[in-house]
Amino acid sequence: MLLESIAPRIHQLVVHAPLIAKKARPGQFVILRADARGERIPLTLCDWSSRDGWVKMIFQEVGVTTKKLASLKPGEFVEDIVGPLGTPAEIAQYGTVCVVGGGVGAAAAYPRAKSLKQAGNEVVAIIGARSSEYVILEESFKGVCDELFIATDDGSRGFKGFVSQLLEKLLEEGKRFNYVFAAGPVPMMRAVAEVTKPYGIKTVVSLNPIMVDGTGMCGSCRVTVGGVRRFCCVDGPEFDAHQVDFSELMSRLSMYVEEEGRALALYEGASFDEG
Amino acid sequence: MKRVPMPKLPLEERVRTFKEVALGYTEEQAVAEASRCLQCEKPLCVEGCPVGVDIPLFIKYVAEGDFESAVEVVRERNSLPAICGRVCPQENQCEGRCALGKRGDAINIGGLERFVADWELKRGLRIPEKAEPTGKAVAVVGSGPAGLTAAAELAKFGFEVVVFEALHKPGGVLTYGIPEFRLPKSVVEAEVDYVKKLGVDIQTDVVVGKTITIEELFQEGYEAVFVATGAGLPNFLNVPGENLCGIYSANEFLIRINLMEAYKFPHESDTPIKVGDKAIVVGGGNVALDAARCALRLGARETTVIYRRTEREMPARREEYANALEEGIRFKFLTQPVGFEGDSSGWVREVKCVRMRLGKPDESGRRRPIPVEGSDFRIPADTVVVAIGQSPNPLIPRTTKGLAVSKKGTIVVDPETLETTVRRVYAGGDIVTGAATVISAMAAGKKAANSIKKALLGS
Numbered sequence: 001m002l003l004e005s006i007a008p009r010i011h012q013l014v015v016h017a018p019l020i021a022k023k024a025r026p027g028q029f030v031i032l033r034a035d036a037r038g039e040r041i042p043l044t045l046c047d048w049s050s051r052d053g054w055v056k057m058i059f060q061e062v063g064v065t066t067k068k069l070a071s072l073k074p075g076e077f078v079e080d081i082v083g084p085l086g087t088p089a090e091i092a093q094y095g096t097v098c099v100v101g102g103g104v105g106a107a108a109a110y111p112r113a114k115s116l117k118q119a120g121n122e123v124v125a126i127i128g129a130r131s132s133e134y135v136i137l138e139e140s141f142k143g144v145c146d147e148l149f150i151a152t153d154d155g156s157r158g159f160k161g162f163v164s165q166l167l168e169k170l171l172e173e174g175k176r177f178n179y180v181f182a183a184g185p186v187p188m189m190r191a192v193a194e195v196t197k198p199y200g201i202k203t204v205v206s207l208n209p210i211m212v213d214g215t216g217m218c219g220s221c222r223v224t225v226g227g228v229r230r231f232c233c234v235d236g237p238e239f240d241a242h243q244v245d246f247s248e249l250m251s252r253l254s255m256y257v258e259e260e261g262r263a264l265a266l267y268e269g270a271s272f273d274e275g
Numbered sequence: 276m277k278r279v280p281m282p283k284l285p286l287e288e289r290v291r292t293f294k295e296v297a298l299g300y301t302e303e304q305a306v307a308e309a310s311r312c313l314q315c316e317k318p319l320c321v322e323g324c325p326v327g328v329d330i331p332l333f334i335k336y337v338a339e340g341d342f343e344s345a346v347e348v349v350r351e352r353n354s355l356p357a358i359c360g361r362v363c364p365q366e367n368q369c370e371g372r373c374a375l376g377k378r379g380d381a382i383n384i385g386g387l388e389r390f391v392a393d394w395e396l397k398r399g400l401r402i403p404e405k406a407e408p409t410g411k412a413v414a415v416v417g418s419g420p421a422g423l424t425a426a427a428e429l430a431k432f433g434f435e436v437v438v439f440e441a442l443h444k445p446g447g448v449l450t451y452g453i454p455e456f457r458l459p460k461s462v463v464e465a466e467v468d469y470v471k472k473l474g475v476d477i478q479t480d481v482v483v484g485k486t487i488t489i490e491e492l493f494q495e496g497y498e499a500v501f502v503a504t505g506a507g508l509p510n511f512l513n514v515p516g517e518n519l520c521g522i523y524s525a526n527e528f529l530i531r532i533n534l535m536e537a538y539k540f541p542h543e544s545d546t547p548i549k550v551g552d553k554a555i556v557v558g559g560g561n562v563a564l565d566a567a568r569c570a571l572r573l574g575a576r577e578t579t580v581i582y583r584r585t586e587r588e589m590p591a592r593r594e595e596y597a598n599a600l601e602e603g604i605r606f607k608f609l610t611q612p613v614g615f616e617g618d619s620s621g622w623v624r625e626v627k628c629v630r631m632r633l634g635k636p637d638e639s640g641r642r643r644p645i646p647v648e649g650s651d652f653r654i655p656a657d658t659v660v661v662a663i664g665q666s667p668n669p670l671i672p673r674t675t676k677g678l679a680v681s682k683k684g685t686i687v688v689d690p691e692t693l694e695t696t697v698r699r700v701y702a703g704g705d706i707v708t709g710a711a712t713v714i715s716a717m718a719a720g721k722k723a724a725n726s727i728k729k730a731l732l733g734s
């Protein structure tokens with residue numbers, strides 16, 4: 001296990017997992033537990049090497065599990081890691097495509113940009129963050145894109161505003177995309193879907209509902225797509241953005257906010273005592 | 276003569292903790308209960324047991340106080356007795372056929388089986404002799420009762436056995452489904468340990484079909500594969516509002532509680548669960564009762580099970596139904612949910628129902644429930660658990676070329692050998708039968724192990 005901070009409270013985790021590395025495809029994710037009492041949480045496979053047997057994930061500290069992961073010491077292990085889960089992304093030659101990553105969503109957007117490029121597409125990427133120090137994977141994107149745009153909420157880097165607004169601007173300026181992929185916070189994915197809809201651009205998003213097993217056993221990850229119930233962990237995580245019920249997803253993601261808050265306070269209290 | 280009653284945890288304590296409800300017989304109680312057995316010449320009880328435990332013989336030993344011989348007799352046919360003694364639906368199996376049951380109380384065969392198994396666990400399990408190594412390796416997919424039993428048998432035959440399990444803990448439904456208060460996890464762990472001590476390697480966190488395929492297992496050198504992946508896919512009602520917050524599938528609810536130990540959140544577990552004041556559980560099987568009794572223990576003020584048929588058709592074990600009633604779970608029969616209403620923040624607030632009446636018997640032999648027109652009514656609820664059955668997991672059929680499945684998604688096997696339509700791939704347990712019982716899954720595991728031995732060793 002190797003851990004490296006790549007932006008404030010954003011870390012890159014590399015784990016030796018040869019079986020997973022051998023099978024990993026863009027669009028897939030793993031589920032891991034930080035320790036023996038830990039929750040199972042999904043993280044997108046951001047990069048991997050089937051030859052050397054490692055997989056890389058990028059995560060943001062938001063609650064107990066991600067904070068526990070962030071405090072792992074070199075040489076320590078994550079308790080469990082299972083994968084690769086989810087249906088691999090459909091990669092085709094569309095022409096000119098736009099890959100949009102908001103916040104840590106850039107971690108999911110990167111393998112998509114890479115594979116779309118390899119499939120012969122002209123790839124334009126938009127990555128965004130709150131402000132310049134939160135921009136991640138810039139160099140990696142440059143290596144696989146024809147054009148890279150950066151947006152920050154406060155304008156400290158690149159375009160001032162949201163990635164969806166930048167996408168809208170590009171479209172208004174006459175840029176044409178045959179395909180758009182977006183990953184990031186739900187409101188951002190919803191905004192991207194709204195921007196591309198009037199243009200009739202095929203748009204795919206990577207959804208992030210609360211998961212437990214990741215193999216279709218629990219139904220916790222159910223989402224409504226085109227009026228139909230789908231299990232995100234096996235049928236997804238990627239779906240047609242124009243068919244997704246984003247409000248339902250938002251509401252289901254908030255199911256445990258109260259409990260998560262309590263757990264975090266308890267955890268931070270305990271680490272504070274120790275420290 | 277009356278059955279020696281099984282001591283139980285006092286009611287007040289029971290409804291607040293996850294401690295085991297039935298406490299098990301003491302030695303004196305077990306001997307007394309065993310002494311009631313008539314030692315029938317043609318014991319019908321044995322015919323009722325899917326694995327054919329020699330019930331009169333083991334009971335005779337118990338009556339004589341020779342528990343060691345009793346365990347040996349049970350273990351000959353049943354490799355998970357501490358589990359079966361607790362969870363077999365005995366009223367439909369061994370005890371249902373007991374001669375004494377016609378006039379009075381059947382022998383508590385499950386209770387006695389549990390007694391001898393617990394007695395053995397306390398002493399530490401002895402590891403049986405294994406055959407000479409065959410030099411051949413067999414892979415088992417899934418570590419529920421079918422997989423564990425097959426693995427144990429195959430190891431005894433001298434095969435190198437590796438079990439692949441998708442979750443982070445072995446045991447299948449025994450671990451993630453059946454709650455602590457009915458089947459303590461320490462009992463499951465002891466039985467899993469026994470299988471490991473036989474030399475079986477259990478690899479958790481491997482999803483066959485994703486991490487590795489069956490085809491690749493053969494490439495790795497395994498000469499046969501036993502698929503025992505269970506019926507783990509939750510069925511939903513498919514009615515409006517089912518994705519509201521606060522509505523769980525029974526699987527999610529029970530996995531959070533049993534596998535992830537959410538009842539210890541936040542002090543000893545990081546996985547949350549949310550149970551409000553008014554919990555509604557939909558269904559009438561063991562799963563529904565387990566969910567309802569968990570909801571009660573997690574603080575629901577009122578827990579109601581709604582079932583579309585009547586008490587008589589309810590498939591749950593009778594003992595557990597009686598326990599649930601004692602604990603204050605309410606039952607609303609002949610009731611079917613037709614939708615859910617939520618509040619502005621997306622939380623469930625009401626279950627919309629219709630009343631049902633029973634019509635003619637359907638394929639299952641039970642009378643078919645029919646909605647009564649104009650009988651709509653609503654029940655307030657802030658937690659709902661949908662426990663209306665599970666379907667087979669399609670992951671392996673989807674990723675294995677040539678593996679035939681039925682219309683229901685169960686894997687098709689030769690009933691004699693349990694071999695599937697793919698050579699040297701066998702299947703058994705819930706993935707073949709649909710959701711059934713622990714003991715039938717074990718019986719399948721044993722059968723498959725025998726077929727594999729025959730196929731690979733020729734005897």
Ligand SMILES: Cc1cc2nc3c(=O)[nH]c(=O)nc-3n(C[C@H](O)[C@H](O)[C@H](O)COP(=O)(O)OP(=O)(O)OC[C@H]3O[C@@H](n4cnc5c(N)ncnc54)[C@H](O)[C@@H]3O)c2cc1C
Pocket residue numbers: 029039040041042043044045057058059060061062063064065066067104107108207208209210211212237253254256257260261264
């Ligand atoms: C397919 C998928 C891929 C993901 N990829 C990434 C990634 O590459 N990088 C990254 O930083 N995050 C990713 N996430 C989100 C990540 O799983 C959550 O941030 C993480 O679970 C939070 O756990 P926590 O204990 O730290 O925080 P908590 O305080 O427990 O939760 C914070 C918020 O995270 C969400 N969440 C909580 N538990 C879960 C759970 N078990 N599953 C999913 N979401 C949950 C909820 O919205 C919750 O309000 C992904 C989610 C999914 C479903």
Ligand SMILES: Cc1cc2nc3c(=O)[nH]c(=O)nc-3n(C[C@H](O)[C@H](O)[C@H](O)COP(=O)(O)OP(=O)(O)OC[C@H]3O[C@@H](n4cnc5c(N)ncnc54)[C@H](O)[C@@H]3O)c2cc1C
Pocket residue numbers: 362363364416417418419420421422439440441442445446447448449452453481482483484503504505506507529561562565592668670671703704705706710711712713714716
């Ligand atoms: C809540 C509940 C209560 C029950 N109560 C009773 C009872 O009181 N008495 C009784 O007799 N029966 C009861 N049953 C039924 C009984 O538990 C099942 O019939 C039995 O467990 C089936 O055994 P199995 O080995 O076929 O599958 P399971 O026990 O379901 O085990 C299958 C295992 O395979 C794993 N798996 C699935 N797919 C893969 C894959 N692709 N790769 C790797 N691993 C995989 C799963 O994670 C699981 O661990 C109950 C069931 C439930 C859900």
Ligand code: SF4
Pocket residue numbers: 323324325326327328330353359360363365368369370384385388714
């Ligand atoms: S295994 Fe089950 S059915 Fe057979 S004797 Fe034991 S409790 Fe009865």
Ligand code: SF4
Pocket residue numbers: 311312313314315318319320321330331334372373374375382384
């Ligand atoms: S049928 Fe009942 S009384 Fe007769 S041998 Fe079996 S357990 Fe004993």
Ligand code: FES
Pocket residue numbers: 210211212213214215216217218219220221222231232233234
């Ligand atoms: S996470 Fe359990 S079914 Fe998808």
